[in-house]
Amino acid sequence: MRHKEYPEQGDLAVCTVVKVADFGAFVKLDEYGEKDGLIHISEVASGWIKYIRDHVKEGQKIVCKVLDVAPSHDRIDLSLKDVNAHQRREKIQQWKNEQKAEKWFGFVAEHIEVNIDKLYDVIGDKLLEEFGSLYAAFEEAAIKGPDALTGACISREYADAITKVAKENVKIGRVNITGYIDLTCPLPDGIAVIKKALNAAGKIDIPDVEVDITYTGAPRYMIKVVAPDYKKAENALRKVAETAIKVVEGTEGAGKFYRQLSEAT
Numbered sequence: 001m002r003h004k005e006y007p008e009q010g011d012l013a014v015c016t017v018v019k020v021a022d023f024g025a026f027v028k029l030d031e032y033g034e035k036d037g038l039i040h041i042s043e044v045a046s047g048w049i050k051y052i053r054d055h056v057k058e059g060q061k062i063v064c065k066v067l068d069v070a071p072s073h074d075r076i077d078l079s080l081k082d083v084n085a086h087q088r089r090e091k092i093q094q095w096k097n098e099q100k101a102e103k104w105f106g107f108v109a110e111h112i113e114v115n116i117d118k119l120y121d122v123i124g125d126k127l128l129e130e131f132g133s134l135y136a137a138f139e140e141a142a143i144k145g146p147d148a149l150t151g152a153c154i155s156r157e158y159a160d161a162i163t164k165v166a167k168e169n170v171k172i173g174r175v176n177i178t179g180y181i182d183l184t185c186p187l188p189d190g191i192a193v194i195k196k197a198l199n200a201a202g203k204i205d206i207p208d209v210e211v212d213i214t215y216t217g218a219p220r221y222m223i224k225v226v227a228p229d230y231k232k233a234e235n236a237l238r239k240v241a242e243t244a245i246k247v248v249e250g251t252e253g254a255g256k257f258y259r260q261l262s263e264a265t
Contacts, residue, residue, distance in 0.1 A: 004032055007066045007076065012087060013037070014095045015078065017060045025056045027064070027078065031095065035076060039064060043079035056080070063088040094133070100169070101134035107165045112157065123154050138162065142170035143208070143228070176226050179237045181244055182219045185253030197247035197255075201240045209236045213244075 007013050007029065015027035015037060024041045028034040045055050056062065064078035083091075105124075109116040124134075130152035131137040140148040146159035154162070185193040198221065202213050210226040223240050227233035238257070245255030 006069050011066045012091045015062050015064050017056050037076040037078045039078045039080050045081050063091045097135040104165050108161045112161045138166040142166040175233050177233045179223045180258040181221050181241050182256045183248050184219045185248050193251045197244040201244035206236045
């Protein structure tokens with residue numbers, strides 16, 4: 001596992017509390033080779049602190065903001081109070097993801113029979129520069145395949161190996177949303193028109209998106225969309241609905257889209 005030398009001022013760092021004193025808490029920075037850091041009592045929490053152990057305890061995993069770094073004195077000053085709950089959750093998740101990615105990187109080294117340190121030397125920095133983290137590189141490989149890596153000057157052999165490990169281990173998050181459309185057509189062949197509209201909507205090809213249209217009771221149909229994120233899901237939902245409505249409106253019919261069922265009442 002490779003560790004950065006020192007954090008930069010303003011960075012968030014995952015730390016483990018190793019000792020608590022009356023004047024502050026001593027910690028180890030997990031991402032930086034367990035370098036020592038200090039949280040002065042004034043940076044533990046806002047306001048007056050009666051008992052410091054009410055806020056930090058030995059063995060506790062915390063997220064701190066880096067206030068100052070002095071490598072020549074081997075000193076890192078930290079703040080616990082400057083990190084809000086959202087930042088803490090996000091940083092801990094990023095740290096856990098990167099731990100997983102480092103383990104997967106080891107799988108890649110085993111798969112192509114290369115020493116892991118050599119693999120870091122050859123492609124580690126390239127992946128970090130291109131994707132920002134090892135986890136992000138594996139995630140891109142799982143979603144888009146090896147071509148996502150060869151564009152970052154990663155050889156095909158390494159790209160294929162990373163993709164194989166990524167597809168076996170990365171769980172890609174998906175979101176599910178639903179919407180509704182009312183379709184009517186007064187023509188004698190109105191049922192055929194509506195079927196044509198539904199077929200046109202269902203055949204829309206949107207990358208990484210799954211669409212399912214089901215009948216819920218005249219004149220209503222439910223559209224279910226599964227996509228990588230909400231923005232893409234919402235855009236796909238509206239595109240499918242608009243396609244169906246356009247077909248029926250083109251043959252003297254009518255259509256209406258409802259994002260929520262409550263809008264139709």
